Amino acid sequence: MNLQLEPDVAFGVHPDLGVVAAVAVDRPFLDEVLRKHHFRYSEHLDVYLLPNDTPYNTAVRSVTSATREFQDAGLSVAADPRIMLPPPIPTPDGVAVRETVPGQSLTALTGELHELRRPADVADVLEQILDEHHGAVGDLEEFIDTAAAWCERLDTPNGRELGLHLRTIAHHVAFLGDQLVNVQLELAVMPDVTPENAPPLAEVPLPMQHEFPSVTHTARFDAAVASSPNRPANILAPHEGVATHPQAAPPKRRAR
Structure with missing residues (x-):
């Protein structure tokens, strides 16, 4: 060679x-x-x-x-x-900076599932995305919270409304993480019941995935509801296409 x-x-x-x-x-x-x-x-x-x-x-x-x-x-x-190695996330004075680690690929973890036979092994994979410090679920919650803070910083009616909407979504992500923890714990104690003749995971049909609107459609919606000299933000009414969102409980904060 x-x-x-x-x-x-x-x-x-x-x-x-x-x-x-x-x-x-x-x-x-x-x-x-x-x-x-x-x-x-x-x-x-x-x-x-x-x-x-x-x-x-x-x-x-x-x-x-x-x-x-x-x-x-x-x-x-x-x-x-x-x-x-990603750069550190900016933090206020007196708050410890999170240790930076290489990004975790959900695609790679999904690929790992295709090779696993035991429930305990699947539980181990779930534990990786639920890790308190570096898991994908916590990262997503923190990202959405940060996006909410960015919108609120605009100090406009639309910005505050979008911030509230994003914090509601972050709350749902935290709830999703709690549900996945329950599944992970159940898998961890489940006996090895996968039959030897079970079909490959790739041949098992998956449920239909929800289709999200394209970036173009989203951009058009944003442009339609954005404020302008002829359409001030403070007169946008719910019937004009801007949904209002109820006050959400503050999402749980991630340990650092």
Whole structure:
């Protein structure tokens, strides 16, 4: 087997520059792919850089998409695992910053379910998404709460209403987490009853999933109810398409 010690492309993380990419040789194809995924060449540093304001998720997608394209072309790629480490969430003074860990993929956990035979193993997977500090359910609740705070910060009738709506949704997510905990506990003590001749999970039909409106439809709705000089926010009435939402109990806060 012929091992290639030097990769064609290497991705890394610089404390000041962010995500960077370096190429072993000057080839038009390498430059084309990196520019396609938002990297720009710095002649002074002789590396490719993402813009300083690139969000974490966008940077990860840029690296993974470019890596896939390079590998499909038969090129070798090396990447610093710290690229997958998200930045810390801003916190008020005196509040401990949550430890950053690599993101957890629900898609990967769903794939794991297809290989499991014992209820206790499924319980272990559920426990991962219910983890108090790094689970997907708690992350979703915190994200929605933060989005609610962003809307409330607008200090407009529409902003306050959307904030209340989002906090109601966060409350539902917390309730969903409680229900999943009950399921997880039941699975943990359930005897191993999966028959050996049970069909593969991929062949078991799943219930129809609810279809959410596209971004275009959502944007049109937002534009229709947005305030304007001819349509002030404070005169929007419920019959004009703006739903009102009851006061929700404050969602439980996540331990940090």
